[in-house]
Amino acid sequence: MAIIRFQAVHDANSRKPVFTEAPSKKTSDYYGINVFDKEKMQRYLSQEAYDGVMECIEKGLKIDRRLADKVATGMKAWALEMGATHYSHWFHPLTDGTAEKHDAFIEYNEFGGMVEMFSGWHLAQQEPDASSFPSGGIRNTFEARGYTAWDPSSPAYIVGNTLSIPTIFVSYTGEALDHKTPLLKALSAIDKAAVDVCEYFDKNVTKVYSTLGSEQEYFLVDEALYFARPDLVMTDRTLVGHASEKDQQLDDHYFSSIPERVSGFMREFETEAYKLGIPLRTRHNEVAPNQYEVAPIFEECNLAVDHNVLLMDIMKRIARHHHFIVLFHEKPFKGINGSGKHNNWSLMTNTGVNLLSPGNKPKTNIQFLSFLVCTLRAVYAHQDLIRASIVSAGNALRLGGNEAPPLIMSVFVGNKISSILDELEVRVTSKKMTPDEKTELKLDVGKIPKILLDNTDRNRTSPFAFTGDRFEFRAVGATTNCAAPMTVLNTAVAQQLVQFKKDVDYLINKEVKKDEAIFQVIRKYIIDSKNVRFEGNSYSEEWHKEAKKKGLTHITSVIDALDAYLSAKSKRLFKSQKILNEKELEGRTDVRFDNYTKKVQIESRVIGDIALSQVVPIAIDYQTKLMDNVRGLKETFGQSEFKKLAGSRQELIKTISEHITNIKAKVRDMIEARKTTNSISNAREKASQYAASVLPYIEDIRYHIDKLEQIVDNELWPLPKYRELLFSR
Ligand code: ADP
Ligand code: MG
Numbered sequence: 261m262a263i264i265r266f267q268a269v270h271d272a273n274s275r276k277p278v279f280t281e282a283p284s285k286k287t288s289d290y291y292g293i294n295v296f297d298k299e300k301m302q303r304y305l306s307q308e309a310y311d312g313v314m315e316c317i318e319k320g321l322k323i324d325r326r327l328a329d330k331v332a333t334g335m336k337a338w339a340l341e342m343g344a345t346h347y348s349h350w351f352h353p354l355t356d357g358t359a360e361k362h363d364a365f366i367e368y369n370e371f372g373g374m375v376e377m378f379s380g381w382h383l384a385q386q387e388p389d390a391s392s393f394p395s396g397g398i399r400n401t402f403e404a405r406g407y408t409a410w411d412p413s414s415p416a417y418i419v420g421n422t423l424s425i426p427t428i429f430v431s432y433t434g435e436a437l438d439h440k441t442p443l444l445k446a447l448s449a450i451d452k453a454a455v456d457v458c459e460y461f462d463k464n465v466t467k468v469y470s471t472l473g474s475e476q477e478y479f480l481v482d483e484a485l486y487f488a489r490p491d492l493v494m495t496d497r498t499l500v501g502h503a504s505e506k507d508q509q510l511d512d513h514y515f516s517s518i519p520e521r522v523s524g525f526m527r528e529f530e531t532e533a534y535k536l537g538i539p540l541r542t543r544h545n546e547v548a549p550n551q552y553e554v555a556p557i558f559e560e561c562n563l564a565v566d567h568n569v570l571l572m573d574i575m576k577r578i579a580r581h582h583h584f585i586v587l588f589h590e591k592p593f594k595g596i597n598g599s600g601k602h603n604n605w606s607l608m609t610n611t612g613v614n615l616l617s618p619g620n621k622p623k624t625n626i627q628f629l630s631f632l633v634c635t636l637r638a639v640y641a642h643q644d645l646i647r648a649s650i651v652s653a654g655n656a657l658r659l660g661g662n663e664a665p666p667l668i669m670s671v672f673v674g675n676k677i678s679s680i681l682d683e684l685e686v687r688v689t690s691k692k693m694t695p696d697e698k699t700e701l702k703l704d705v706g707k708i709p710k711i712l713l714d715n716t717d718r719n720r721t722s723p724f725a726f727t728g729d730r731f732e733f734r735a736v737g738a739t740t741n742c743a744a745p746m747t748v749l750n751t752a753v754a755q756q757l758v759q760f761k762k763d764v765d766y767l768i769n770k771e772v773k774k775d776e777a778i779f780q781v782i783r784k785y786i787i788d789s790k791n792v793r794f795e796g797n798s799y800s801e802e803w804h805k806e807a808k809k810k811g812l813t814h815i816t817s818v819i820d821a822l823d824a825y826l827s828a829k830s831k832r833l834f835k836s837q838k839i840l841n842e843k844e845l846e847g848r849t850d851v852r853f854d855n856y857t858k859k860v861q862i863e864s865r866v867i868g869d870i871a872l873s874q875v876v877p878i879a880i881d882y883q884t885k886l887m888d889n890v891r892g893l894k895e896t897f898g899q900s901e902f903k904k905l906a907g908s909r910q911e912l913i914k915t916i917s918e919h920i921t922n923i924k925a926k927v928r929d930m931i932e933a934r935k936t937t938n939s940i941s942n943a944r945e946k947a948s949q950y951a952a953s954v955l956p957y958i959e960d961i962r963y964h965i966d967k968l969e970q971i972v973d974n975e976l977w978p979l980p981k982y983r984e985l986l987f988s989r
Contacts, residue, residue, distance in 0.1 A: 496739075
């Protein structure tokens with residue numbers, strides 16, 4: 261064991277920085293070369309086919325077979341020129357990753373030879389043998405199968421020698437089996453609802469896009485050290501390991517200069533990302549040692565979701581060139597910061613207006629306020645569901661740990677916006693306004709941008725913060741597929757916008773002037789959603805108490821939080837916006853319960869194994885060494901001197917024994933708890949039982965192992981330590 265450890269540490273220390281040759285070209289010269297984007301479509305499709313596809317994407321129309329054939333022909337020509345030999349439908353099943361099945365372009369021709377074949381049919385649909393993807397019982401292996409269907413709104417691209425076609429994944433009976441199907445429906449719902457509200461302000465708005473910029477945090481670990489840690493290999497997090505003497509307490513890692521080997525890695529994965537049209541802009545060192553962040557320029561939400569998942573894949577792949585492993589786990593190391601994926605979200609019109617950005621005219625700002633308060637009210641109304649969209653076994657270890665927000669879904673809007681909302685609440689009444697009052701109110705509303713300019717308020721403790729022209733949903737975990745939270749958020753806001761339109765129209769029908777009607781509804785929503793606003797420190801204990809009084813729920817159990825997907829309120833929401841039906845909701849929630857169970861189950865097996873087959877034998881070895889030493893002392897010195905000399909060693913032998921006894925007993929009990937729990941068949945109950953009766957053992961066992969780590973001879977210890985994992989770069 262110890263030999264492996266030393267070899268690993270030695271390997272890690274001998275890594276030379278890998279310099280990636282800077283591409284000789286400017287980024288813009290090769291940006292998107294591996295993507296079948298608009299520019300390539302122009303070149304490889306007839307004008308008629310190009311216009312047809314564009315119209316279908318724009319209006320969300322179905323692409324017919326004839327058009328699909330034309331696109332396939334163009335796509336094939338481009339892909340073959342690029343050296344592609346295979347194609348694959350790429351989709352997001354309900355696992356943590358993506359799926360792809362490669363098929364070669366080849367087909368027999370009439371003379372028994374080979375031709376490259378790729379038709380509209382191949383492009384539009386593929387039937388992977390999908391029986392092994394989780395569906396939560398929707399698709400039984402013996403009946404309905406699943407198929408993938410082309411999503412033309414996300415362009416095809418080439419990785420290696422494979423043409424990848426982004427697709428959705430559904431069952432033959434029509435149920436969604438992936439993350440993307442409900443997302444696309446939610447994006448279409450918010451588009452329609454937002455366009456309807458924009459009608460009050462600007463008739464030129466015919467399309468509203470949801471936008472997403474996701475900041476991705478991650479850790480890098482040297483691969484030699486990684487492979488000497490079964491917990492990292494199997495669970496992506498360290499299940500044991502005593503804190504390093506120094507970690508992040510000096511705040512010397514955040515934004516510090518990027519180590520050479522790391523910057524070599526960053527440069528290479530950025531280059532690959534640029535070739536795939538992923539607009540990465542920001543990179544920096546994060547708070548914890550060996551923790552980093554990458555952020556793109558925001559994009560239309562569906563594309564941003566695809567790009568984020570693709571980016572994670574690229575990063576994992578490229579890291580190996582630099583002898584690193586990327587950890588996206590939300591809490592790979594105990595006691596230091598974990599990793600999130602801040603989802604920056606907004607709404608953008610086809611006319612180029614950001615609906616969550618104050619403008620320079622009263623009209624634009626009334627529009628801005630309408631969208632702002634609708635978002636506040638939606639988050640308030642669906643706080644439980646929003647939380648459910650981001651909880652997981654991993655994220656539960658990060659949230660609420662005084663480094664990331666608690667599981668109370670409050671919204672921070674900043675002092676300035678807060679006081680504007682408070683003022684509107686007082687100044688608008690249900691009485692008819694005088695022309696003077698109205699003019700004055702509009703003028704004041706028109707001044708919002710000037711005030712906001714110097715509003716640099718940042719509250720890092722809030723799970724959901726307004727940052728001047730967008731909301732930043734910070735509770736999202738680093739491994740999470742953004743499609744889940746983005747589906748929930750866009751659906752909730754869509755429903756709220758529909759309601760807003762109804763409420764305003766109701767007043768207009770009662771002869772209230774449009775502006776006044778809008779102001780009155782805004783005021784109502786400000787009052788309704790007041791309790792969701794919180795400007796203070798979300799980490800504080802006082803807030804947890806106050807939140808309760810305000811009716812904000814604080815659910816820390818992953819299982820209880822997930823129940824929100826199945827509440828009557830959530831079911832109504834998803835049904836009203838036609839996103840997911842009851843069967844689909846139940847199916848995907850079961851998948852989440854099951855995923856929780858399996859994660860904890862694997863962690864529990866791994867720590868049991870590390871404890872019994874790595875730690876205990878080494879602890880016994882060291883203990884034997886100490887006992888030999890005590891015996892030697894006794895032989896060398898007389899009885900009275902021996903007592904003085906050997907006392908502390910005898911204590912140590914005893915302590916080691918106690919820890920070993922504890923570890924063995926707890927592992928045995930944990931295995932028993934697992935056995936009992938495994939017999940439960942209901943997915944929710946099983947997950948809940950795993951949380952209650954298995955999970956606590958992991959921490960318990962760890963405690964004793966970490967104590968032993970501090971006592972046992974460093975040369976014998978079988979696992980790379982925190983100081984090695986965190987500081988080897
Ligand atoms: P910080 O860490 O200070 O919050 P970053 O620069 O790391 O900021 O990330 C901000 C993210 O927000 C970027 O991905 C950026 O593109 C994104 N963003 C900016 N404006 C919008 C918008 N209107 N809609 C969605 N995302 C946005
Ligand atoms: Mg950032």
